[in-house]
Amino acid sequence: MKSLEHWNTEQVKQHNRSLVLKMIYKNGPISKADISKNTNLTFATIGNITAELLKIKALKVAGYGESNGGRKPVLYEFNWENYYVIALDIGVTKVSAGLVNFKGVIYERYSISMTDFNYQTTFIEKVYKVIDQLLSETKIEISKIAGIGVSAPGPIDEDGSQILSPPNLQGVENVNLKDQLQQRYNLITILEKDANAAALAEQWFGEVNKNENILYIFADQGIGGGMIVDSRTYRGFKNGAGEIGHISIDPDGPRCNCGNFGCLEAVASGLSIITRIKKEIRRGGRSSLTDLYLNDEDALTLETIMEHGENGDDLVLKVLEETGRYLGIGVTNAINFFAPKMVIFGGQLVELYPEIVQISENIAKSRAFSTSAKDIKFVKSSFGECSGLMGAASIIQQLLFDSPGNTLIKL
Amino acid sequence: MKSLEHWNTEQVKQHNRSLVLKMIYKNGPISKADISKNTNLTFATIGNITAELLKIKALKVAGYGESNGGRKPVLYEFNWENYYVIALDIGVTKVSAGLVNFKGVIYERYSISMTDFNYQTTFIEKVYKVIDQLLSETKIEISKIAGIGVSAPGPIDEDGSQILSPPNLQGVENVNLKDQLQQRYNLITILEKDANAAALAEQWFGEVNKNENILYIFADQGIGGGMIVDSRTYRGFKNGAGEIGHISIDPDGPRCNCGNFGCLEAVASGLSIITRIKKEIRRGGRSSLTDLYLNDEDALTLETIMEHGENGDDLVLKVLEETGRYLGIGVTNAINFFAPKMVIFGGQLVELYPEIVQISENIAKSRAFSTSAKDIKFVKSSFGECSGLMGAASIIQQLLFDSPGNTLIKL
DNA sequence: TCACTTATTAAATTCATTTTAATAAGTTGG
DNA sequence: CCAACTTATTAAAATGAATTTAATAAGTGA
Numbered sequence: 007m008k009s010l011e012h013w014n015t016e017q018v019k020q021h022n023r024s025l026v027l028k029m030i031y032k033n034g035p036i037s038k039a040d041i042s043k044n045t046n047l048t049f050a051t052i053g054n055i056t057a058e059l060l061k062i063k064a065l066k067v068a069g070y071g072e073s074n075g076g077r078k079p080v081l082y083e084f085n086w087e088n089y090y091v092i093a094l095d096i097g098v099t100k101v102s103a104g105l106v107n108f109k110g111v112i113y114e115r116y117s118i119s120m121t122d123f124n125y126q127t128t129f130i131e132k133v134y135k136v137i138d139q140l141l142s143e144t145k146i147e148i149s150k151i152a153g154i155g156v157s158a159p160g161p162i163d164e165d166g167s168q169i170l171s172p173p174n175l176q177g178v179e180n181v182n183l184k185d186q187l188q189q190r191y192n193l194i195t196i197l198e199k200d201a202n203a204a205a206l207a208e209q210w211f212g213e214v215n216k217n218e219n220i221l222y223i224f225a226d227q228g229i230g231g232g233m234i235v236d237s238r239t240y241r242g243f244k245n246g247a248g249e250i251g252h253i254s255i256d257p258d259g260p261r262c263n264c265g266n267f268g269c270l271e272a273v274a275s276g277l278s279i280i281t282r283i284k285k286e287i288r289r290g291g292r293s294s295l296t297d298l299y300l301n302d303e304d305a306l307t308l309e310t311i312m313e314h315g316e317n318g319d320d321l322v323l324k325v326l327e328e329t330g331r332y333l334g335i336g337v338t339n340a341i342n343f344f345a346p347k348m349v350i351f352g353g354q355l356v357e358l359y360p361e362i363v364q365i366s367e368n369i370a371k372s373r374a375f376s377t378s379a380k381d382i383k384f385v386k387s388s389f390g391e392c393s394g395l396m397g398a399a400s401i402i403q404q405l406l407f408d409s410p411g412n413t414l415i416k417l
Numbered sequence: 418m419k420s421l422e423h424w425n426t427e428q429v430k431q432h433n434r435s436l437v438l439k440m441i442y443k444n445g446p447i448s449k450a451d452i453s454k455n456t457n458l459t460f461a462t463i464g465n466i467t468a469e470l471l472k473i474k475a476l477k478v479a480g481y482g483e484s485n486g487g488r489k490p491v492l493y494e495f496n497w498e499n500y501y502v503i504a505l506d507i508g509v510t511k512v513s514a515g516l517v518n519f520k521g522v523i524y525e526r527y528s529i530s531m532t533d534f535n536y537q538t539t540f541i542e543k544v545y546k547v548i549d550q551l552l553s554e555t556k557i558e559i560s561k562i563a564g565i566g567v568s569a570p571g572p573i574d575e576d577g578s579q580i581l582s583p584p585n586l587q588g589v590e591n592v593n594l595k596d597q598l599q600q601r602y603n604l605i606t607i608l609e610k611d612a613n614a615a616a617l618a619e620q621w622f623g624e625v626n627k628n629e630n631i632l633y634i635f636a637d638q639g640i641g642g643g644m645i646v647d648s649r650t651y652r653g654f655k656n657g658a659g660e661i662g663h664i665s666i667d668p669d670g671p672r673c674n675c676g677n678f679g680c681l682e683a684v685a686s687g688l689s690i691i692t693r694i695k696k697e698i699r700r701g702g703r704s705s706l707t708d709l710y711l712n713d714e715d716a717l718t719l720e721t722i723m724e725h726g727e728n729g730d731d732l733v734l735k736v737l738e739e740t741g742r743y744l745g746i747g748v749t750n751a752i753n754f755f756a757p758k759m760v761i762f763g764g765q766l767v768e769l770y771p772e773i774v775q776i777s778e779n780i781a782k783s784r785a786f787s788t789s790a791k792d793i794k795f796v797k798s799s800f801g802e803c804s805g806l807m808g809a810a811s812i813i814q815q816l817l818f819d820s821p822g823n824t825l826i827k828l
Numbered sequence: 829t830c831a832c833t834t835a836t837t838a839a840a841t842t843c844a845t846t847t848t849a850a851t852a853a854g855t856t857g858g
Numbered sequence: 859c860c861a862a863c864t865t866a867t868t869a870a871a872a873t874g875a876a877t878t879t880a881a882t883a884a885g886t887g888a
Contacts, residue, residue: 012436012458013429014876015844021424022845039866047423048846053868076865077853161787219653231754235646242756243630244789249753252786254746256668264786266749335665338677342660343642343754345653373665375675376572376657425845426875433876450835459877464837487834488884 020411022047026055027064027410030084031108035068037079056082063088064410084108090151091402092137092193095394096158096200098174098227103136104392105144105151106399110211112392114144120175129178130186137191153194154187155401157203157394160230164245166197173263174227196401200224201248202239203397204387205232208350210400212388218347221340222387223250225333225362226353229271233344238404251275255335270336274329276308276355282325283311293321312358329355330362334369341382342375352387360386431822433458437466438475438821441495442519446479448490467493474499475821495519501562502813503548503604506805507569507611509585509638514547515803516555516562517810521622523803525555531586540589541597548602564605565598566812568614568805571641575656577608584674585638607812611635612659613650614808615798616643619761621811623799629758632751633798634661636744636773637764640682644755649815662686666746681747685740687719687766693736694722704732723769741773745780752793753786763798771797 022045029041038052045052059065060082068083086107093112095102102117116139118132127135141148159172167184169175187195198206205222208214217236224230231250233240241247251271252264259268260278272278284306287299294314298305315322337349349370351363367384374382389396433456440452449463456463470476471493479494497518504523506513513528527550529543538546552559570583578595580586598606609617616633619625628647635641642661644651652658662682663675670679671689683689695717698710705725709716726733748760760781762774778795785793800807 012456012876013432015426015429015842015874016876018424018426018429018844018875025423037866045423049867050847050869051845054844073854074865075855075863077867079866235651240646243758243793244756244787246752246756246787246789247754248756249786252753253664253750254666254784257666257746258669266784266786335668339664339750340754341657342663343658343751345655345657345659347654373677375660375663375677376655378655378657382654423845426843426873427845429844429875448835460836461838461878462876465876484885485834487832487886488836490835 020409022051023055023058023410024408026052027059027084028407030056030059030065030082031407034083035071035081036083037071037081039079041082059410088150089406090146091399092140092151092154092191093395093398094133094137094154094156095398096133096156096169096175097394098159101132101136102395103140104395104399105140105146106395108403110207110389110396110399112395113146114140115395116140116143129175129181130183133183133187134190137187151193152406153196153402154191155203155398155403156183156187156195156197157200157398157401158183158197160199160201160245160249162197162199162245164241169197194402194405196405198239198397198401199230199232199245199248200394200397201230201232202241203232203401204352204389204393205234205350205397206239206400206404207389207393207396208348208387209234209237210403211396212350213385214348219344220348220350221250221337221344221346222350222352223333223337223356224353225275225351225355227276229275229333229336230353231340233346250336250340253336253339255332255339270332274332274336276353279311279325279329279355280306280308282328283321286321286325291321294319295322308354308358315359326359326362327365330365331369333362334366335373337366338370338373341370341379345376346382348383348385350385350387352389352393354391356386357390431820433462434466434469434821435819437463438470438495439818441467441470441476441493442818445494446482446492447494448482448492450490452493470821499561500817501557502810503551503562503565503602504806504809505544505548505565505567506809507544507567507580507586508805509570512543512547513806514551515806515810516551516557517806519814521618521800521807521810523806524557525551526806527551527554540586541592541594544594544598545601548598562604563817564607564813565602566614566809566814567594567598567606567608568611568809568812569594569608571610571612571656573608573610573656575652580608605813605816607816609650609808609812610641610643610656610659611805611808612641612643613652614643614812615763615800615804616645616761616808617650617811617815618800618804618807619759619798620645620648621814622807623761624796625759630755631759631761632661632748632755632757633761633763634744634748634767635764636686636762636766638687640686640744640747640764642751644757661747661751664747664750666743666750681743685743685747687764690722690736690740690766691717691719693739694732697732697736702732705730706733719765719769726770737770737773738776741776742780744773745777746784748777749781749784752781752790756787757793759794759796761796761798763800763804765802767797768801 025045042049042052063085065082066085068081071079071081089108091106093104093106100117100119104115105113116136118136158169161170168182171179184195201222201224220234222232229251231248233248252269254266254268256268260272261267262269262272287296363386371380387393436456453460453463474496476493477496479492482490482492500519502517504515504517511528511530515526516524527547529547569580572581579593582590595606612633612635631645633643640662642659644659663680665677665679667679671683672678673680673683698707774797782791798804
């Protein structure tokens with residue numbers, strides 16, 4: 007976008023304002039002198055920008071620093087008490103809403119089950135309900151809420167306004183959440199694919215350095231992927247990028263929901279584990295899960311399977327190891343193609359079976375093409391089951407910090 | 418890079434100068450009024466920038482346009498006669514150098530075989546030789562040469578200065594071509610991986626629209642890949658991105674040089690075709706190539722194989738079709754992950770067997786996950802065997818147009 | 829020929845950063 | 859404790875970019 011547009015002093019101001027705000031956000035409390043050193047902007051410019059940000063209460067004075075031989079510096083920091091985000095995490099099993107501040111601290115939280123059809127409530131009514139509940143319970147003024155960020159199962163349209171047709175969310179199709187939420191709550195709203203949002207959360211609240219490209223693997227019921235390039239979500243043509251779950255790693259493998267064969271999602275997702283174990287049991291394979299399954303077909307959840315794995319069930323252990331191996335092969339392909347600096351794993355499967363990160367890392371590093379692949383960092387997401395909410399929050403945060411002039415400062 | 422740095426009016430000037438120059442390059446001959454309309458810059462600014470560019474002879478007056486009711490507009494265009502690039506294409510079999518103008522027209526050209534060891538000439542001496550020959554034969558003044566662009570087999574180091582350790586170029590390892598060429602010829606020199614360079618050539622000289630991300634598939638002896646994101650080469654961590662040849666699509670497939678199994682390069686490259694046909698013949702498979710092969714093991718080049726395919730040899734046709742299928746599966750994976758707007762095919766295999774583009778397209782579009790994959794354009798490179806030289810030329814062109822202030826205008 | 833339109837050029841204005849200078853408030857050493 | 863030195867902050871003037879405004883040149887059409 008920007009590269010096609012002309013620039014004038016306004017973009018300079020925008021850019022430098024954003025630069026200073028991010029600097030204070032990340033490194034505060036900090037003195038004007040240090041901001042100047044780190045940004046190479048002069049004292050005078052820092053003075054102008056901080057004065058402006060101070061006036062709208064985006065910053066606050068955090069005290070005084072130690073003198074280095076002269077006058078004590080005034081320290082500034084981001085005005086945490088003034089900015090909150092409504093984070094909406096739309097999952098397959100439930101919709102959660104949280105009130106999150108810009109440090110990534112979740113203040114209030116409320117969930118509703120997706121399958122709870124007591125009152126025949128529609129999807130959008132459930133969304134309203136969690137948000138209304140959230141707002142009614144909180145003591146934080148609505149004027150301090152910067153916007154509504156939504157993490158949802160893909161595909162999402164290019165504008166970040168509609169949930170199109172997620173295969174796992176029955177009854178939800180072409181829902182324009184953005185317009186409806188903006189209208190109802192009068193707050194800026196943006197949607198993002200769950201894996202992209204989770205990746206963005208790592209960028210803002212995690213241990214990612216500036217301009218390190220990251221690959222986020224969302225291993226849950228299915229497998230999704232999110233990519234961050236130059237600190238921004240990489241979306242690709244019509245938002246189609248990141249579908250690492252549908253990289254086929256075995257043309258003779260099992261059929262995937264997408265119609266293809268041997269997709270990563272068909273061999274390394276949470277659902278694929280359940281499917282494979284059921285199949286083995288039906289085949290007569292020995293397992294401590296056998297009775298459970300034969301009594302109730304739906305009893306085999308990922309949680310119970312993992313419990314039996316921890317108790318040493320051979321079938322479970324075998325399937326889990328295979329799953330790790332497949333995931334490793336998939337990640338190898340992604341690395342050879344995308345070459346990220348970090349690979350971050352999240353989702354239910356990873357939470358229940360964190361060893362899968364190490365297994366994938368070993369396989370990927372032994373198979374990767376480039377010699378520098380050994381320097382790629384593999385980590386489990388630091389946010390666990392909160393990564394959806396954190397992701398949703400980070401969407402709004404990104405918007406605000408990228409153009410504080412258009413969002414924070416409403417002239 | 419830029420996002421971490423502060424901006425001032427200098428970057429504004431840089432950016433707008435680059436914008437105007439690219440506008441004139443792509444849309445010239447064009448009037449100041451039209452430039453203003455297209456860029457949203459005011460007449461005065463356009464006046465300043467064009468005056469400056471005119472003064473250093475980056476532009477020239479191309480005549481007068483039709484009046485639209487007022488004074489006839491002066492038309493400006495890029496000063497083609499003033500800018501040339503030495504393009505160096507380092508291939509597995511030969512080194513070629515060409516003098517290319519900014520329209521992508523190749524003026525002079527000279528090659529030397531890589532395997533010609535008559536005089537025990539080292540690699541770097543061969544490079545010097547082709548460039549010297551080129552310079553001695555041309556009538557174009559050396560002052561009009563903007564730089565030396567080099568397209569070379571990867572891996573290339575992060576600075577674009579060294580060829581590291583290409584598996585197919587024996588005897589070439591850690592050669593710092595950039596420093597040596599810059600010193601000898603006193604011209605800015607930049608190296609780029611062959612597939613990246615070829616992709617960039619499509620961006621500059623081909624039919625790619627601004628900000629359309631492209632995936633270039635370089636199917637030759639091996640298989641390489643290049644990606645363009647936001648009009649720039651996407652390199653990834655330590656230049657490791659784009660290795661589509663080492664996406665594994667079959668864990669039980671043949672072993673690849675990289676140590677892995679079932680890599681695209683092991684099942685869909687030019688060499689893999691030769692290997693498979695040899696294997697089939699040894700197994701006793703029927704083919705019109707049988708006698709040829711049994712008399713001389715090295716007689717089975719890709720060219721002869723293709724000839725026999727055109728004459729209807731069943732074995733060849735079968736292997737080619739399989740190859741297309743594999744390539745299609747590999748491209749599907751790449752599309753699901755990267756979601757480009759265009760996929761462009763080049764390299765010897767594609768030149769000899771252009772049908773492979775259509776085959777890959779059919780497979781990829783039937784297997785791709787996203788519904789919008791049907792809108793992805795699949796094309797064969799328009800530059801044939803010249804794509805290496807064109808790629809090399811486009812590297813320097815990109816440099817100049819991105820910061821004309823630092824390169825064209827030497828104050 | 830005259831009114832009108834369009835392209836170009838030149839001067840004055842605006843806006844953001846930078847440069848320069850002045851001031852405030854510390855530290856250090858004798 | 860005070861003088862010399864540092865450092866942080868603030869204010870005013872200068873610089874350099876795009877923009878606004880006005881003037882001029884060169885066409886068109888009635």
